[in-house]
Structures are given as structure tokens and as C-alpha cells.
Amino acid sequence: MGGAVALAAALALSGCSSDGGDGDGDAPRPDGSGTSRSATGGSGSATAAPAKGSVKVVRTLATGLKSPWGLARLSGGDLLVASRDSGTVQRVDAGSGATTPLGTVPGVAAGGEGGLLGLAVPPDSDRMVYAYLTTESDNRIVRMLYDPKKPEGEQLGAPDVLLKGIPKGAIHNGGRIAFGPDKMLYAGTGESGTRGLSQDKDSLGGKILRMTPDGEPPGQGNPERDSVVYSYGHRNVQGLDWDRDKRLWASEFGQDTWDELNLIEPGKNYGWPEAEGKGGGGGFTDPVEQWRPADASPSGLAVARGSVWMAGLRGERLWRVPLRGAEPAAEPQAFLEGKYGRLRTVVSDGTGSGLWLVTSETDSRGTPGKRDDRILRLKVE
Numbered sequence: 001m002g003g004a005v006a007l008a009a010a011l012a013l014s015g016c017s018s019d020g021g022d023g024d025g026d027a028p029r030p031d032g033s034g035t036s037r038s039a040t041g042g043s044g045s046a047t048a049a050p051a052k053g054s055v056k057v058v059r060t061l062a063t064g065l066k067s068p069w070g071l072a073r074l075s076g077g078d079l080l081v082a083s084r085d086s087g088t089v090q091r092v093d094a095g096s097g098a099t100t101p102l103g104t105v106p107g108v109a110a111g112g113e114g115g116l117l118g119l120a121v122p123p124d125s126d127r128m129v130y131a132y133l134t135t136e137s138d139n140r141i142v143r144m145l146y147d148p149k150k151p152e153g154e155q156l157g158a159p160d161v162l163l164k165g166i167p168k169g170a171i172h173n174g175g176r177i178a179f180g181p182d183k184m185l186y187a188g189t190g191e192s193g194t195r196g197l198s199q200d201k202d203s204l205g206g207k208i209l210r211m212t213p214d215g216e217p218p219g220q221g222n223p224e225r226d227s228v229v230y231s232y233g234h235r236n237v238q239g240l241d242w243d244r245d246k247r248l249w250a251s252e253f254g255q256d257t258w259d260e261l262n263l264i265e266p267g268k269n270y271g272w273p274e275a276e277g278k279g280g281g282g283g284f285t286d287p288v289e290q291w292r293p294a295d296a297s298p299s300g301l302a303v304a305r306g307s308v309w310m311a312g313l314r315g316e317r318l319w320r321v322p323l324r325g326a327e328p329a330a331e332p333q334a335f336l337e338g339k340y341g342r343l344r345t346v347v348s349d350g351t352g353s354g355l356w357l358v359t360s361e362t363d364s365r366g367t368p369g370k371r372d373d374r375i376l377r378l379k380v381e
Contacts, residue, residue: 049306049322051330054381061097061356063371065090067363069175070119071300071345071356071375074126079347079356079375082131084115084363089129089156091148092375102146103156109136114168117175122213123183129156132177132187139166139173141187141215162215163228167192167205172236172253176300181246184218185211186230188237188250195273198233206234206272208250208264223267233270233284239301239310239346247326251298251310252287259296260287261308263326289321289332300345302355305380309355311343313365318343318357320380340376342366354379 062081070082077094080102087108091100108116114134122128130143141164145157166174169192176188191197191206198206201224210230212218217228239251248264258277262270262285271284278286291298297314306329308321317337322329336343344360354377361372 046325047306048324048329050381051322053305053307053320053322053333055318055320055335056379057336057376058354058379059377060371060374061094061377062092062099062375063373065358065362065373065375067115068358068360068373068375069115069117069344070131070177071347071358072119072121072129073347073350073356074121076126077350080119080121080129081358081375082116082119084117085110087116087133089116089119089131101153103153105131105133105142105144105156105159107135107159108133110134112170112173114139114170114173117173118177118187120177120179120185123179130162130177130185131159132175134168134173137168138164139168139175139189140164141166141177141185143213163187163204163209163211165204167194167197167203169193172206174237176238176240178240179213180210180248181242182221183213184221185213185215186240186248187211188234188240190236191234191272198235198272199269199274201227201229201232204229206236207232208234208237208240208248210266221266230266231264231268231270233268233272233274235272235276238299241301241303241308243303243308243323245325249288249301249303249308251301253297254290254293256293258287258290259293259298261289261298261301261310261321262287288326289328291315291319291332295334299343299360300347300358302346302348304348304355305353307380309346309380311346311357313342313344313360316341316343318346318378340374341369341372349377353381 067085069084072080079092089102118132120130142159172190174189187209197203208231209228211228236253252260268285271280275284277290295315296312300311310319317334320333342360345358347356357376361368
């Protein structure tokens with residue numbers, strides 16, 4: 001399992017705090033060109049995206065999904081979708097919408113915001129599936145051999161643990177994983193409700209991690225050669241994607257005041273719990289955009305058509321942030337407000353102008369209808 005696992009296993013795990021913070025942003029509160037096929041990028045060049053965009057739902061691909069969370073696109077266009085609560089993975093035919101059960105990931109301990117979370121497929125192979133999951137003791141990243149020739153329900157091999165010791169809690173488990181344009185594996189983690197972990201560089205909680213496909217520190221590109229920690233000072237990162245110029249964007253849950261869209265750079269401190277939103281000072285890196293939690297509570301994120309597209313849970317809307325290089329080109333736009341409920345995951349469909357969008361009404365905080373949950377195909381401009 002390598003040095004990264006040995007380091008992570010030595011970390012002390014902490015329980016969640018009692019501040020009432022909700023990583024999904026739904027509990028009452030006191031008062032935003034990748035090669036990854038789990039979150040592929042679009043355009044982020046110096047040419048500004050148009051100030052106004054558009055979204056059209058062109059198809060409902062699948063319905064009746066239970067607690068869907070992670071979504072990864074295979075090379076042929078079909079999708080893999082993970083169920084947070086049941087720990088199962090299904091393949092969804094991108095043409096017919098038919099689903100095929102691949103199997104159950106052993107060791108998943110669903111509860112609160114934990115369970116089987118993000119999925120990723122390497123850019124050069126459909127034979128391996130990576131997953132971020134919650135166990136009885138921690139959050140961890142595993143990979144499994146995928147063999148579509150085996151019988152339904154038996155197509156996933158035994159999980160190989162790549163990284164363990166990521167703190168778990170009833171809240172703030174992070175969970176998004178994605179392969180970057182450098183072919184490294186990135187993961188967004190949460191501080192599990194224990195705020196101090198975000199500023200603790202020896203903890204894997206409240207961080208963005210960067211590692212080799214084997215779960216090891218890359219040696220180059222990270223702030224410390226022997227660590228998988230890439231950036232810190234995060235509360236709960238659940239969206240990761242890259243623009244055409246290989247800049248990494250991440251969405252992050254705030255607490256009482258501001259949710260954030262951050263431009264991620266190695267070694268930077270994004271402030272939590274000392275700062276939330278812009279103007280934190282003290283050497284902290286400000287977000288590029290910010291929203292009130294009632295309007296966002298962001299989860300998945302994708303880059304397409306020169307804009308960042310961010311799914312909102314509590315906000316029940318899809319946000320568009322047009323980019324001019326590393327800066328917003330105009331004010332954010334909101335789409336689909338209240339039409340499909342809570343929005344969990346958004347992924348490029350590979351065309352450059354389309355997105356797959358996953359709803360999140362069948363988890364413990366939604367109000368599911370007869371067809372929930374769904375995978376929708378969007379055309380965006």
C-alpha cells in the first residue's frame with residue numbers, strides 16, 4: 001500500500017463537532033482541459049466566455065436511482081454510477097439508459113454523509129474503477145478491476161486499498177475523486193466536523209490530495225515530496241475539475257456565511273476555519289466566487305464551454321460561472337432552480353457542449369418523487 005498509506009494510517013481520527021454544520025447544506029443554519037472521465041474539463045483560456053449562457057435539458061437518461069453520488073464516464077460514453085447508501089455500482093448505457101449492476105463494494109459503512117461516494121476511471125483504461133468510500137473507521141480510496149465479461153453483479157474485483165486514514169464523521173466526508181491532466185489522482189476531503197484538521201498539514205482531513213494512481217506521493221508537484229497533501233484549509237470539498245489551461249477548480253461548502261468556488265494552487269491555504277469567503281486576510285487564499293449557503297451548498301463541478309458549472313444541493317440549482325482565464329468574466333448565472341430538486345454531481349458528456357447531471361432527492365435530506373433520482377443530459381452554451 002506504500003508510504004502514503006503508512007503515513008495516513010498513523011493519523012489520529014477525529015469525530016464530528018456539535019456545531020450543527022451540514023456538509024450537504026440542508027440542516028438549519030444560524031443565519032463555487034482535464035482528461036479525467038469522472039470530471040472532464042472544457043475551456044478556460046484567456047478568451048472570455050459570454051456573459052450569458054443557456055442550459056437545455058435534452059434527455060432524461062435514467063430514473064429510479066437510489067442515493068446516487070459518484071459518476072464516471074467510460075471511454076465509449078457509458079456511465080458508472082455509485083449508490084452512497086447501498087454501496088453498489090451500476091453501469092448506465094448512454095444510448096438506451098438501461099442499467100447493469102456491477103457489484104457491491106465491500107466495507108462500505110453508510111451513515112450520515114458517508115458511504116460509497118466518488119468514482120473515477122483512469123484516462124487510459126476502462127479496466128480499473130477507483131472509488132472513495134467510508135468504512136467503520138475512516139474514509140479511504142480503493143481501486144477495483146472491472147471485467148464486463150463476468151456475470152451481472154460480479155464484474156468488480158476485490159478492492160485494493162490505495163490510501164486510508166482520511167478522517168470520517170457524520171458530516172464533511174468530502175468524497176470527490178478525479179484524474180487530472182497530469183494523470184495524477186486528486187481527492188477532495190472534508191474535516192469530518194473537526195475544524196482544526198483543516199489547518200493541520202499532518203492530517204488528510206480538510207484537504208485536496210494529489211497522488212499517483214497507486215496512491216503514493218508523486219515526488220514532484222506537491223508542496224512536500226513525501227506527502228499527498230496538495231492544498232489545505234478546506235471545510236468540505238466535493239467538486240473538482242480542470243479547465244483547458246489545466247487550472248484546477250474546486251467547490252467547497254461554507255458554514256453560515258459563504259460557499260466557495262476556489263482556484264486551487266499547490267501549497268495554498270484556503271482559510272477554514274479561520275476564514276470563510278473573501279477578505280479572510282492572514283495569508284489565506286480568497287475564493288474566486290462565493291454564494292450564500294441557501295443559494296448553493298455546492299457538490300459536483302464541471303468545466304464546459306469556457307464556464308464552470310456547479311451543482312447545488314440546498315440551492316437546488318445549477319450555477320454557471322463564465323471564465324476569462326483564471327477570473328470570472330461576468331456574474332454567475334443560475335439555471336434549473338427548483339425544477340429537479342437537489343443537484344449532486346455534474347460531469348462532462350465528452351462532447352464539449354454537454355453535461356450529465358445527477359439529482360439527489362433519495363438521500364436522507366431530499367423529498368423524492370416517483371422518478372427520482374435521475375441522470376439528466378444537458379446541452380449548455
